[in-house]
Amino acid sequence: MVMIDKIKFKLLSPKMIQNMSAISITTSDVYDADAYPVEGGVMDTRMGVIDPGIRCKTCGGRSGECQGHFGDIELAKPVYNIIYIKYIKTFLTYTCNSCGAMLVDKDKIGTEKSISKLAVPKTCPSCSEPVEKIKFERPMSFKKGNHVITPEEAREQFEKIPDEDVKALGFSGGRPEWMILTILPVPSITTRPSITLTSGERSEDDLTHKLVDIVRINQRLLNNLEIGAPEFILDDLWELLQYHVSTYFNNELSGVPPARHRSGRQLKTLSQRLKSKDGRFRHNLTGKRVNFSARTVISPDPMISVNEVGIPEAIARELTIPIRATKDNIDDLKACIMKGPDVKDGANYVIRPDGLKKKIIDLNKEYIMNEFSEGYIIEKHISDGDIVLFNRQPSLHKMSLMAHRVKVLPYKTFRLNLTVCTPYNADFDGDEMNVHVPQTAEARAEAEQLMLVEQNIRSPRFGGPIIGGVQDFISGGYLITKEGTVVSKELASQLLFKVGVMPELKKESYTGKELFSFILPKGLDVEYQSNVCRKCNKCKKEKCDNDAYVKVVDGQFISGVIDKNAIAPFKGEILDKIDLDYGHREAVIFLERVTRLATEYLMYRGFTISVSEEDISDAVKKEINKFVDEHFMKVYALIDDFKNGKIEVQPGLTPDETLEGLILGELYEVVNKSQNLIAKEAKENDALIMAKTGARGSIQNLTFMAGIIGPETVQGHRIFRGYKGRTLPHYKKGDLSAEAHGFVRSCYKKGLSPTEFFFEAMKGREGIMDSSLKTRISGYMQRRLVNALQDIIVAKDHSARDSIGGVIQFVAGEDGIDPAKSDGGKLLNI
Amino acid sequence: MKDEEIIDHVLVPKHKILDKKEIETVCKKYGITVKDLPKILKDDPAVKMLGAKPGDVVSIERISSTSGISVYYRTVI
Numbered sequence: 084m085v086m087i088d089k090i091k092f093k094l095l096s097p098k099m100i101q102n103m104s105a106i107s108i109t110t111s112d113v114y115d116a117d118a119y120p121v122e123g124g125v126m127d128t129r130m131g132v133i134d135p136g137i138r139c140k141t142c143g144g145r146s147g148e149c150q151g152h153f154g155d156i157e158l159a160k161p162v163y164n165i166i167y168i169k170y171i172k173t174f175l176t177y178t179c180n181s182c183g184a185m186l187v188d189k190d191k192i193g194t195e196k197s198i199s200k201l202a203v204p205k206t207c208p209s210c211s212e213p214v215e216k217i218k219f220e221r222p223m224s225f226k227k228g229n230h231v232i233t234p235e236e237a238r239e240q241f242e243k244i245p246d247e248d249v250k251a252l253g254f255s256g257g258r259p260e261w262m263i264l265t266i267l268p269v270p271s272i273t274t275r276p277s278i279t280l281t282s283g284e285r286s287e288d289d290l291t292h293k294l295v296d297i298v299r300i301n302q303r304l305l306n307n308l309e310i311g312a313p314e315f316i317l318d319d320l321w322e323l324l325q326y327h328v329s330t331y332f333n334n335e336l337s338g339v340p341p342a343r344h345r346s347g348r349q350l351k352t353l354s355q356r357l358k359s360k361d362g363r364f365r366h367n368l369t370g371k372r373v374n375f376s377a378r379t380v381i382s383p384d385p386m387i388s389v390n391e392v393g394i395p396e397a398i399a400r401e402l403t404i405p406i407r408a409t410k411d412n413i414d415d416l417k418a419c420i421m422k423g424p425d426v427k428d429g430a431n432y433v434i435r436p437d438g439l440k441k442k443i444i445d446l447n448k449e450y451i452m453n454e455f456s457e458g459y460i461i462e463k464h465i466s467d468g469d470i471v472l473f474n475r476q477p478s479l480h481k482m483s484l485m486a487h488r489v490k491v492l493p494y495k496t497f498r499l500n501l502t503v504c505t506p507y508n509a510d511f512d513g514d515e516m517n518v519h520v521p522q523t524a525e526a527r528a529e530a531e532q533l534m535l536v537e538q539n540i541r542s543p544r545f546g547g548p549i550i551g552g553v554q555d556f557i558s559g560g561y562l563i564t565k566e567g568t569v570v571s572k573e574l575a576s577q578l579l580f581k582v583g584v585m586p587e588l589k590k591e592s593y594t595g596k597e598l599f600s601f602i603l604p605k606g607l608d609v610e611y612q613s614n615v616c617r618k619c620n621k622c623k624k625e626k627c628d629n630d631a632y633v634k635v636v637d638g639q640f641i642s643g644v645i646d647k648n649a650i651a652p653f654k655g656e657i658l659d660k661i662d663l664d665y666g667h668r669e670a671v672i673f674l675e676r677v678t679r680l681a682t683e684y685l686m687y688r689g690f691t692i693s694v695s696e697e698d699i700s701d702a703v704k705k706e707i708n709k710f711v712d713e714h715f716m717k718v719y720a721l722i723d724d725f726k727n728g729k730i731e732v733q734p735g736l737t738p739d740e741t742l743e744g745l746i747l748g749e750l751y752e753v754v755n756k757s758q759n760l761i762a763k764e765a766k767e768n769d770a771l772i773m774a775k776t777g778a779r780g781s782i783q784n785l786t787f788m789a790g791i792i793g794p795e796t797v798q799g800h801r802i803f804r805g806y807k808g809r810t811l812p813h814y815k816k817g818d819l820s821a822e823a824h825g826f827v828r829s830c831y832k833k834g835l836s837p838t839e840f841f842f843e844a845m846k847g848r849e850g851i852m853d854s855s856l857k858t859r860i861s862g863y864m865q866r867r868l869v870n871a872l873q874d875i876i877v878a879k880d881h882s883a884r885d886s887i888g889g890v891i892q893f894v895a896g897e898d899g900i901d902p903a904k905s906d907g908g909k910l911l912n913i
Numbered sequence: 914m915k916d917e918e919i920i921d922h923v924l925v926p927k928h929k930i931l932d933k934k935e936i937e938t939v940c941k942k943y944g945i946t947v948k949d950l951p952k953i954l955k956d957d958p959a960v961k962m963l964g965a966k967p968g969d970v971v972s973i974e975r976i977s978s979t980s981g982i983s984v985y986y987r988t989v990i
């Protein structure tokens with residue numbers, strides 16, 4: 084194997100151009116009367132072939148085998164290479180026009196002054212010829228006094244410059260005279276393929292047009308030189324040649340009228356191919372578009388499987404999978420053809436064994452049906468059960484791209500099960516997602532085995548489930564399983580039917596826990612503390628007063644309630660256990676059953692919150708006011724102590740900082756006490772259910788709405804910014820009290836006073852700044868890590884290897900455990 | 914701290930020079946040649962201590978948070 088050691092970008096020498104050239108272009112004719120490329124023209128087949136069937140005259144390869152060969156144009160007179168015009172100016176200015184010697188002190192270049200600041204002497208230090216100032220006349224000529232320096236003269240001068248002077252002037256990568264072209268390389272035909280229009284007319288690439296121009300002028304100049312034409316004619320032609328060669332390199336030169344197509348369109352020449360947003364780099368290399376993909380808005384559908392994705396019919400009719408006809412599937416495929424391109428589960432194209440591709444239309448589908456036989460390939464619409472890849476940007480982890488089974492649905496959005504919102508980090512406020520259709524059987528098999536949603540329940544980040552019930556599923560699960568829920572036989576059978584479980588119901592009524600047991604797998608045993616647990620000092624286990632201790636024995640729900648800790652992503656203990664003990668398939672089945680049972684029950688019971696749920700009793704209000712007064716007194720006492728110098732300064736802090744810390748502690752105490760009180764006193768309503776089960780919101784949110792907001796902080800400190808010595812003109816200078824520095828006594832429901840509102844806005848702004856700055860910084864940090872580590876793989880022998888097989892770790896992760904198949908990073912207990 | 918003490922420090926993992934046979938075993942196990950191993954500089958303090966020369970292979974027993982002790986091999990350059 085040849086190892087590439089380094090790549091060096093250099094100028095091409097005329098010799099090199101000659102050596103790599105397969106043909107010298109001598110005529111501006113392109114095609115002859117038979118539409119065959121003219122020998123010695125810019126489409127000569129010695130520069131490669133693009134038409135199938137024809138062989139390359141240089142290497143004998145067919146189209147696709149031959150990658151093309153360079154040609155050359157020998158210029159009648161040299162011209163400047165416009166790309167290097169600035170360097171040409173440097174060499175003209177700092178070397179002698181007669182002897183090529185360096186005019187400035189070699190040792191001074193690149194030291195204290197930049198070269199442009201070094202004085203050019205009046206006479207050459209080596210040949211004593213007078214030195215005249217060189218004037219650069221935009222865009223591409225140089226003048227010495229009134230004399231125009233021709234490229235020929237410049238080239239002569241550059242040839243005399245010794246190599247060490249070239250280096251001293253900071254130039255590397257060849258000789259300076261190579262910047263003045265005497266021979267022009269002509270890129271291969273594969274670089275500038277012509278396209279045949281449907282009318283049979285040939286349309287040439289812009290580069291070809293430009294090359295034709297160059298050859299034409301070059302030949303004219305050559306002829307005129309031979310016949311000894313007058314100087315002014317030669318000069319005009321030479322200038323024209325310079326223009327064409329310059330615009331061939333870059334057609335957006337300032338001060339140069341761009342070369343245009345016959346239609347008036349600007350030609351896209353070499354620089355334009357690479358430059359800017361539509362250039363090779365940003366358009367084709369960094370930004371890629373793929374076929375067989377679709378993008379649209381997403382919306383939720385709790386009734387489709389976790390493994391499925393709902394595809395709009397219109398998209399399903401556009402995306403296809405190639406299928407080869409065999410004796411086993413030919414009848415199904417024929418049915419697809421008969422449906423045609425405009426009906427769901429139809430087909431768009433048929434490819435004959437000889438490679439000819441035919442579009443199926445209503446007019447020809449019967450004809451195609453007749454010739455359709457084994458060996459034909461049909462491009463069939465994606466239909467229910469096909470495997471597609473589903474992706475949401477930013478693709479930060481492997482669960483951002485998972486395989487789903489297609490379910491073709493009406494309307495125009497992609498539909499997804501709500502449990503996969505977490506791995507995609509998706510919501511439905513207008514999010515869009517992409518679908519990709521794998522085209523080969525291997526790709527589909529790989530996607531199904533490795534990327535299907537159920538294969539990705541366990542995140543390699545923490546070895547637990549990343550897919551799980553969210554929001555309503557949690558509240559619903561809680562309402563079913565909480566103490567006191569009883570469902571009649573009728574309701575139970577209805578709910579279970581919708582879930583897809585149909586056991587024999589012998590009792591007249593069932594408790595919620597009994598109902599839930601029907602969807603638990605047989606033999607499941609779990610015990611854990613649920614999210615509603617109040618963390619009592621001594622846990623009474625299944626005899627917990629709050630019914631917060633979950634115990635499942637042999638698939639029977641004994642005690643506790645379903646909440647965040649049972650089925651939610653990251654935490655779901657029951658989900659985790661089923662996935663570990665029964666496998667991904669069972670976990671998905673369980674998840675689908677829980678979510679459906681929860682939604683069905685919620686629809687039966689009704690679930691809503693109202694403003695009145697943020698009401699608290701007068702007694703609680705009074706109590707909160709008492710907390711405020713109590714701690715305000717303590718704050719005043721602290722301020723007094725501080726002013727009397729009686730405060731005990733904490734180590735590492737100034738007295739001011741000590742005071743602030745203490746005051747803030749007192750003020751947070753108000754909120755904490757209020758929060759605990761509200762949690763204890765509030766009667767169970769839907770808002771509180773959501774907070775304590777972990778479905779949505781928190782007790783703190785409820786406290787802010789119903790009770791008190793408390794101290795506002797910016798960067799962890801009370802608010803001090805604003806006017807000199809005070810935050811707002813409403814307060815006295817030097818007032819250290821709670822109110823003067825952002826204590827909000829109101830709650831959101833009551834509404835904030837103008838000053839409180841102002842402080843709240845300050846904190847709100849900080850929150851917005853934080854979230855936008857922090858996500859950017861941590862996002863970029865993660866990106867750099869991913870880029871550095873992305874091609875390290877775990878090899879067959881469980882070692883971590885880099886892309887050339889070098890060992891990074893002798894046992895991957897030092898313990899050889901795949902966290903995505905582990906129990907929280909620990910080995911599975913089998 | 915004197916140089917000799919470095920190698921005895923609790924935070925310095927145990928370094929050992931492998932003999933020819935051991936090197937062969939390691940290379941065979943991972944299907945690699947000595948130059949594919951991770952590298953360690955010849956003027957690394959622990960390597961200097963051992964007196965390992967470029968081309969030698971040292972084994973390093975590191976404390977690992979996931980597996981207790983994890984053995985690495987590095988070739989001296």
Ligand SMILES: [Mg+2]
Nearest residue numbers: 510511512514
């Ligand atoms: Mg969104």
Ligand SMILES: [Zn+2]
Nearest residue numbers: 139141142149
């Ligand atoms: Zn060829």
Ligand SMILES: [Zn+2]
Nearest residue numbers: 179182207210
């Ligand atoms: Zn001179």
Ligand SMILES: [Zn+2]
Nearest residue numbers: 616617619631
């Ligand atoms: Zn408890």
